[in-house]
Amino acid sequence: MSRPESPPLIEVEDLVVSYPAGRARRVQAVSGVSLAIASGETLGLVGESGCGKSTLARAILRLVRAEHGRVLLAGDDPLDERRLRRRVQMIFQDPVSSLNPARRVADIVAEGLEIWGTDAGGSGGRSEIVERVLHAVGLDPETFGARRPHELSGGQAQRVCLARALAIRPEMLVLDEPVSALDVSVQAQILNLLERLKAEFGLTMLFVSHDLSVVRAISDRVLVMYLGRVCEVAPVDELFRRARHPYTRALMASVPGKPFGVPPASRLIEGEPPSPIDPPSGCRFRTRCPRADQRCADVAPDAIAVGEGHLVACHHPVDPEESHDDRAR
Amino acid sequence: MPGSDRSRRFPWLAWAGAAWIALLVITALLAPVLPLRDPSAKGIRTGEVGRFESPGWNAWFGGARQGEDQLARVVAGIRPALVLGLVVTLLGALLGGVLGVAAGYLRGRLDRLAVGFIDAALAFPVLVLVIAARAAFGASLVVIIAIFTAASIAPYARLVRGATLTLAERDFVVAARAMGATRRRILWRELAPNLALPLFSFACLGFAVVILTEGGLSFLGLSVHELTWGQLIAEGAGEIRHHPHVALIPATVMFLTVMAFNLVGDGLGQLGGRRRPVTVQRQRTGPPSPDAPGPLPAPLSIRNLSTVLHTATGDVMAVDDVSLEVAAAEVVGLVGESGSGKTMILRSIVGAFPVADVSRNGSVEVDGVDVLRGRAEDVQRTLGTAVGMISQNPLTALNPVRRIEHQLTEPMTVHGGLTRAAARRRALELLDQVGLTDGARRLRSYPHELSGGMRQRVTIAVALANHPSLLLADEPTTALDVTIQEQIVTLLARLQDERTMAMVFVTHDLALLGEIADTICVVYGGQIVERAPAAELFRHPRHRYTVALLASRPDPAAPSHTPLAVIPGHPPVPRPDDRGCRFAPRCPAATAQCREERPPEVVDGTHHVRCWHPRGDDEPA
Amino acid sequence: MSRLLAGRLLRLLALVVAVTLVCYVLLDATPGDPAVWRLGNNADPAALAAMRQEMGLDRPVLVRYLRWLGDAARFDFGTSLFTRRSVGGLLTTALPATIELLVLGELLAVCIAVPLALRAARRPGGLVDRGVSVGAFAALSIPSFVLALYLGWIFGVRLGWLPTIVSHLPSPWRDPLGNLRQMFLPSVTLAVPLAAVYIRLLRTDLLATLSEDYVLLATARGLGERRIMWRHVLRPSSTNLVTAIGMNVAGLVGGAVVIERFFAINGVGQLLVSSIVGKEFSTATTIVMLMTVTVVLVNTIIDVLYALVDPRIRRAGV
């Protein structure tokens, strides 16, 4: 789906973000990540907790300061972070707590219009725009406009967050685990809504999640992270059919019910992710990787192209012919 | 209903406090037109009030040394008290609030300066300030107000700074930043409205402190020249033996006023508090259910269990007529969305609830012991030996301040009858069995020193300590990453198999149950709406909710961007007076009958379903 | 670790200098001339000047302050302008009673607060809880001299069990019972409002802890209620209580003045008041310095205590 002719809307170049970790030490949450998202594309970002997904998402909006690297918007570096935030909007994991408990839904949705002026929302006055976006996310403005956040269910609150973001007609949404806090039956509603809004508003999306099935359902391309680094990037069908990185395979094999058909048991990885304060040398996955050897400990693998738009950072990528569906093994 | 007035208790007392304050304000305003005597007139000279006259019709509050009318003096004391309190509180809250917000939100050098100032100001004795300023500028109300204000800035600043720091990290403030909101906007629109209530509540308490402090200063003879309550009390204190009313009446008025402000402040604090009171439970159990318990002593046998939580927002029917039998070595899975009642079914077995007031009806037997109505010692012994429990969040399932050793050996020494040393040996074995190496060192650890997966292994070890015949696992893997989840599920399956334990496994992930459960129960609105052997349930789901749930997961075989099947609406909060089927508002097959009458339990061999119109085998899934 | 300590020490010194300087300058700004007080209003100007020089009052305030500070650094806190006694000596007389009062008061407050809060939190909204809560409000709202008045009247005048005035306080080491008899009412007076503060704090924190999974699991493990409350709930709930105990110290010395005055205890509080009123620069400033140092020291001890109460804090480092 990535169309080479359209210029990337967002480019991240060699981004490094670290947090203070006490006693003058720092922990690198993101260590040298590069990626590009084409206009109109949905990039899925998966990885386990603490791998730096949220930090990367926040760094794109400059909510955390990057130590190194830069983020380009449509080819140039927006020096003013507020201009960036006008065009890129963010959705958070916990919808209820990302709404100001002291304000009403209609005011919350109108927040962007107050900041950027009513013109940012297209034609019509403030209340018209608010009604329009509330309708767009499937909420009745009459019923919900006057409610306060604690009077909403999780799914409704996430719809309000979407309406708030869409009111100023952004080009892109950065969604940090937007459905993880929701009930299973409500997740599907929000995912369908996202697909519809994407078409309706012509949106580009970065969709962060730890749930492979959800990412598979909504993304055009998928990027897999481990401990602050990129493991593998590929178009969605390619990735789920021909994953090359041992970690990607391990992730797929761990999903209950084995929906992605990776041979069980043989791929069960041991141990737990090491601490990001003191990451392993060389390849960061080597402490849990069944294929690790001395080279993996010495040299950090570079991303190599193994197919159309398919990059893998591994010294010993898995043979794609080790088919996912080979359950006999 | 017991407990229902609990939520209204504070407002009630706070209202009483507010009424007292209103009475004082009105009296002070009306003082000039009320038929009161001149507070400074000496009654022994005018002959109106006698020396130390007792309270009575002539002088309601009695007379003082020179026959001054105490009622008039107490009323005259209202004004300085309120003016002092009001001005100090307003100024202190304003200045301290601004300083606190600025320090907490802008951080950096300003914050360090502010913290330095707060530290110094809190360490500086107010008394020195009072005496010095009084000597320098005289003992007027204005001077006292100025000093009290200066002294109250630091506490307000500290409160507001702390609140700002926590608020600034909250998602909605980050969200506003991500919208491109300016600093000033975040300050005024996001922070200020949420700071107002705690500040106001603190201000009421501060008001009380001001009045108390002034009283203390009067007693030391260090307050203002004006007639204050503190002075009236100090003056009367010497006469406490023979004329107690002279000191006690003003003291009572002062006490009531301080109490009123404290009550109002606390009431406001309650309004803002999001913490719900939670506690060890008082439980009420209904009469035994008419069904006599079955003859088989299964590890777990639940009959017609209903659990109602009496909460501030009304009664919740967390468990509604649940019957469930778990045989030895059987793994029963409970699946449902959040709030469906899965956890409450487990909690009802062990009698540990998140709210204070709970009623349980029906019967629950563990190894043949009635844990609902048995004697407390029997129940505790049964729970301690026959049941092991694992909870969802490994981060909070272990006591953060006690070593692993204590937590792991406690069940063995309390209920298992082991000595310390024997328990320690068993503990090491257990850690080994749950796959934790280096057991001796782990025993000395505190929970925060272990990773999430390791902690969950420890909670499993604790649950297994006394060889339970029944393991209750409440979403044991939800908080863990998929790769760790797989490790833990494999471990649980192995242990269950080795020890031939019965296990109840709760989760919201149907696919996960497919891997581990023999029987699956689907829970919705407090009821088990469908129960069937695992394979059967996946192949022939009969309840409409189960069908919809299976369909709403993304299909790994379908191309990406395929629209998902959706269940409209959201899960209900089950109430005791609900009629009909709780799934009816979301059900595609609902009829009028579904909305009016409780669906019957239809049994087809091992397949139970509670539905008026279960899906037939020929219908498409 | 040593860098950490050095940083703390530096902050303490800065705080001490700031606070004592303010105190010294404030005192100087108050009207009244100690030399006049000493020699009387009609003394002749030459004698007054001589007296000022003798007292060291002829030099500018900053010079005098720096001199005091320099001496204080060598643990020489100066002498009283009037009695000529050394400030160190004055403090040695006044300190023991005040320290005893504060320690007894805090101890009593904690001993009252902990069991009551535990009982109240077991059944929130129950009879005990309501009673304790209303009682705590009343205790918070009663001025300490009114409380002292009541206590003295009941136990001293009516029942005659306890002395209402502290006189010739025996040493707690030599005659502990006689000492306690005298200090009992003052300590109770100090403890009652403190206990109320502690009860309210602890009850809230206990309720929060009670909703934690590990407490529910302890119940599920069949442990008894008493064991759960004391073994599993109390310790993780007491960090705020420990903080409050530490933060109170500064305020308490002020609060103790009223109690010292009421029960005629010759303590530091009374000494402070009289030295400010009498423009005793050295005495007042030394006491203020002592209070500041105590507050900081106590808070440092509290930080260490934290780590004992809650091992999670150990790793984070103080």
Ligand SMILES: Nc1ncnc2c1ncn2[C@@H]1O[C@H](COP(=O)(O)OP(=O)(O)OP(=O)(O)O)[C@@H](O)[C@H]1O
């Ligand atoms: N504010 C912070 N201060 C210090 N460390 C942080 C902070 N936020 C995140 N980290 C650390 O940075 C690393 C990456 O965190 P991040 O939140 O980006 O992970 P994530 O993949 O989004 O995890 P999750 O799925 O749990 O949300 C983790 O080790 C985390 O502990």
Ligand code: SF4
């Ligand atoms: S580089 Fe080596 S350790 Fe890293 S994933 Fe590839 S094979 Fe495994």
Ligand code: SF4
């Ligand atoms: S009883 Fe009626 S409403 Fe309920 S699930 Fe069955 S068909 Fe649907």
Ligand SMILES: [Mg+2]
């Ligand atoms: Mg995250």
